[in-house]
Amino acid sequence: xxxxxxxxxxxxxxxxxxxxxxxxxxxxxxxxxxxxxxxxxxxxxxxxxxxxxxxxxxxxxxxxxxxxxxxxxxxxxxxxxxxxxxxxxxxxxxxxxxxxxxxxxxxxxxxxxxxxxxxxxxxxxxxxxxxxxxxxxxxxxxxxxxxxxxxxxxxxxxxxxxxxxxxxxxxxxxxxxxxxxxxxxxxxxxxxxxxxxxxxxxxxxxxxxxxxxxxxxxxxxxxxxxxxxxxxxxxxxxxxxxxxxxxxxxxxxxxxxxxxxxxxxxxxxxxxxxxxxxxxxxxxxxxxxxxxxxxxxxxxxxxxxxxxxxxxxxxxxxxxxxxxxxxxxxxxxxxxxxxxxxxxxxxxxxxxxxxxxxxxxxxxxxxxxxxxxxxxxxxxxxxxxxxxxxxxxxxxxxxxxxxxxxxxxxxxxxxxxxxxxxxxxxxxxxxxxxxxxxxxxxxxxxxxxxxxxxxxxxxxxxxxxxxxxxxxxxxxxxxxxxxxxxxxxxxxxxxxxxxxxxxxxxxxxxxxxxxx
Numbered sequence: 001x002x003x004x005x006x007x008x009x010x011x012x013x014x015x016x017x018x019x020x021x022x023x024x025x026x027x028x029x030x031x032x033x034x035x036x037x038x039x040x041x042x043x044x045x046x047x048x049x050x051x052x053x054x055x056x057x058x059x060x061x062x063x064x065x066x067x068x069x070x071x072x073x074x075x076x077x078x079x080x081x082x083x084x085x086x087x088x089x090x091x092x093x094x095x096x097x098x099x100x101x102x103x104x105x106x107x108x109x110x111x112x113x114x115x116x117x118x119x120x121x122x123x124x125x126x127x128x129x130x131x132x133x134x135x136x137x138x139x140x141x142x143x144x145x146x147x148x149x150x151x152x153x154x155x156x157x158x159x160x161x162x163x164x165x166x167x168x169x170x171x172x173x174x175x176x177x178x179x180x181x182x183x184x185x186x187x188x189x190x191x192x193x194x195x196x197x198x199x200x201x202x203x204x205x206x207x208x209x210x211x212x213x214x215x216x217x218x219x220x221x222x223x224x225x226x227x228x229x230x231x232x233x234x235x236x237x238x239x240x241x242x243x244x245x246x247x248x249x250x251x252x253x254x255x256x257x258x259x260x261x262x263x264x265x266x267x268x269x270x271x272x273x274x275x276x277x278x279x280x281x282x283x284x285x286x287x288x289x290x291x292x293x294x295x296x297x298x299x300x301x302x303x304x305x306x307x308x309x310x311x312x313x314x315x316x317x318x319x320x321x322x323x324x325x326x327x328x329x330x331x332x333x334x335x336x337x338x339x340x341x342x343x344x345x346x347x348x349x350x351x352x353x354x355x356x357x358x359x360x361x362x363x364x365x366x367x368x369x370x371x372x373x374x375x376x377x378x379x380x381x382x383x384x385x386x387x388x389x390x391x392x393x394x395x396x397x398x399x400x401x402x403x404x405x406x407x408x409x410x411x412x413x414x415x416x417x418x419x420x421x422x423x424x425x426x427x428x429x430x431x432x433x434x435x436x437x438x439x440x441x442x443x444x445x446x447x448x449x450x451x452x453x454x455x456x457x458x459x460x461x462x463x464x465x466x467x468x469x470x471x472x473x474x475x476x477x478x479x480x481x482x483x484x485x486x487x488x489x490x491x492x493x494x495x496x497x498x499x500x501x502x503x504x505x506x507x508x509x510x511x512x513x514x515x516x
Contacts, residue, residue, distance in 0.1 A: 012052035019053065020069045026050060027073025033158040034078055036421040040158050046070075047189040050116070051129055060120040067116025068109045075105035078153050081419035107146060111139040122500065126194055130500030133186035134493045141179050141486065141493075144391060147345040148366070151390055153422055156181025160425035164217075170454050171213035173432040174479040178392050179489035183496060184209065222451050222473035227379050227404050228306065229270040230449065230472050231262035231277035232441040236465035239412040248285035252294070254465075255279055256301040262467030263302045269469060274306035274377050280443040281311040281323070281386050281410040288312035288326050289334060296332035306330065306377045311385070311408045311441075314339070320365035323348065325383045325408055327375055335375060339367025340385040342394075372400040379403035382436075386410065389438075390426040393485035396434055401482075403475045405436050410443040416462055420446055428454045435476035452476035 011022050030046035032039040050070045057063040082100040115135035122128040136155075143151045156178040159169035173181055184205065191202040235255050241247050259277055266275040288294060288310055302308050307327050314322045314337060323340040340348075348364045370388075373381050382402035384395055386409040395405065407427055411420040424446050431438045432454035440448050445462035451473045458470040481488055 009052070012049055013056050014053075019066065023050065023053060023066050023069035024073035024076075027070040027075075028077040029073075030070075031074050031078035031153075033155075034153050034418070034422060035157065035160055035425045036418055038158060038161050043155075043158065043185065043189040044192050047186065048192050051132060051190055051193055054116050054120050054132065055124055055128070057120060060117040063120035064113040064117035068113035070116075071109035071112035072102070072105045074112075075108050076101045078418075079104050081414045081417035084415035084417060084419070085413040104150070108143060108150065111142055111146075112136070115139045125503070126198060127500045127503035129190045129193055130187070130503060131497055133183060133190060134497035134500060136186050137179060137183040137489070138493050138497075140182055141489065144394075148343050149391060150345065151392065152426075154178050154182045154392070155185045156183075157422070157425050157429060158185060160428055166428075167217055167453060167455050168210060168213035170429060170432050171216040172209060173429055173454075173481065174216065174435060175481055175488070176492060177433050177481045177486060177489050178429050179486060180481075180492055183489060183492055187496070217453060217455075220453055220476060224471050224473055225273075226474045227437060227472035228274045228276045229266045230439045230468075230470060231259070231266045231275060231302075231305070232439060232447045232449070232460065232468040233258045233262055233277060233279050233283075234442060234445060234447045234460050234464065234466055234468065235280065235283060236444050236463060237283075237412070238444070239410075242282070242285070242410075242412070245285065251285050255283060256297065258465070258467050259298065259308070260301045260303075262469055263305050265467070265469045267304045269471070271471075273471065275304060276307050276309065276378055276381075277302050277305050278309040278406055278408060278439065278441040279311055280441045280447075281325075281408045282313060283408075283410075283443060284310050284312040286312070287315060289314060289337065295328055295334065299328055299330055299332045307335075307375045309383070309406060309408070309441075311410070316365075318365075321363075322367060323364050323385055324367075325385060325406075327373060327383075329376065335373065338371060338373070338383040338385070340364070340388060341367045341369045342388045342391060344387050370395060370397050372397045372402045381406050383408075389430055390423070392430070392433060393481070395430050396436070396482065398485075401475075401478060402436065404472055405430070405434070405438040407438060407440045408442075409440065411446075412444040420444075420462065424448060428456070433479065434482045435479040437472050437475065439472060 014022050026046045026049045029042050033043045053066040054063045057066055079101040086100050118135050119128055119132035122131045140154055160166050188202050191199050237251050263275055263277055298308055310326050312324055312326055314324045324337045326337045327335040343364055343366050380402040382396055382405045384407045389407045411423055414420060427438055427440050428450050431450040435452040437452050438450045445464055446459055447468045448459040449457045449470045451457055458468055460466055460468040
């Protein structure tokens with residue numbers, strides 16, 4: 001044990017390129033806490049090493065460098081799966097393959113550097129550690145403002161374990177959101193440095209966390225009756241096939257056949273509930289709103305369904321493309337479409353500063369934002385396309401709360417990697433935050449259905465072709481977080497930061513001890 005403590009302190013006292021390397025490795029280690037690995041035990045090891053390195057820094061500038069390098073490791077490892085999208089266009093962008101995740105890390109790392117630098121201005125001790133946790137959470141929340149926003153993998157998402165354990169640990173998100181979980185995660189990750197009193201307090205917080213989660217899970221039960229029987233169609237079309245467009249007719253027929261089989265199964269199980277089927281993002285191989293033949297064909301395949309929701313591109317009169325979801329009524333007529341509002345940077349739109357062109361054409365144009373659909377005979381639904389579901393507090397129209405959420409996505413771009421699993425974890429957390437069941441239709445998987453507690457009711461795994469048929473439970477009463485949104489974690493961050501400053505002024509010097 002003494003050897004480990006000595007090693008830990010030796011690492012934190014490195015300088016120059018050696019310190020940079022230690023911080024990059026520590027950040028990479030921290031990334032192992034995210035889905036699907038969920039190695040939460042590494043968080044205190046990595047985050048405490050960062051805190052000790054900040055303590056050892058000569059000043060705020062050196063502390064900023066430590067935070068920057070830590071974030072470089074964190075995002076490079078945590079976003080490694082971005083290279084899969086580049087590999088699909090390797091003939092043109094082969095040189096970008098090793099730069100995909102490091103490039104994103106360079107863009108995001110200054111926020112982490114800022115939190116490290118500002119925490120270094122607080123005198124050493126427990127107060128600095130508490131302020132670091134608050135600042136880290138605040139800068140993590142600020143990622144929604146980077147380009148079109150990139151709040152992927154907030155630290156609070158590490159608790160999205162599979163099964164009951166994850167259900168319990170995620171329940172506080174109904175009050176404080178995933179950003180509140182991030183704050184708690186940062187505070188608990190620094191527990192080895194707090195001293196005995198601080199560690200006991202962290203143990204108490206963790207016990208209360210588990211108790212509250214278990215109590216909420218046990219006290220809330222799903223009811224059925226208002227929401228539809230959902231049929232999620234997973235075509236499992238490789239992205240190379242979608243890009244080449246050589247199999248459009250075969251793909252369309254595949255979706256028609258799957259839809260027919262799925263809707264018939266749904267009608268048998270519906271018990272009087274309406275049936276709604278959904279295709280994934282951009283599943284229709286063409287422009288659905290301009291195809292007067294395809295729309296009735298789709299609804300004939302889904303005969304008996306109250307509505308069908310289809311992912312498609314739209315070409316508007318303003319000469320702009322939009323990524324859309326179109327709801328078809330039983331006669332094949334479309335309801336007003338929903339256009340994706342949050343576009344993927346470097347994938348659906350190109351930041352102006354890039355000296356080379358990576359997005360085909362002029363990219364896509366964003367829609368006006370979240371909305372609620374009111375389709376005849378179907379409980380109100382909030383449509384979300386792909387990436388939009390990762391934005392905590394921004395997935396529901398605050399003036400028109402839907403009864404359920406429908407997320408359509410195409411994660412085929414990112415292969416059988418951590419990316420689709422991390423995306424699925426975000427869907428699950430949104431269900432808890434809003435108290436709304438979520439149905440997720442994914443092209444190559446993972447399609448899934450969650451209730452308003454984030455409990456998984458059904459899934460269709462990766463790289464499988466088929467349909468997922470399941471009754472959607474009713475919405476839970478509006479949550480505290482659903483009502484107040486990100487103001488809740490923002491308030492908690494402010495209180496925590498002030499507490500850290502107050503701790504220092506009160507003369508409490510305990511903390512910054514040696515972990516392990």
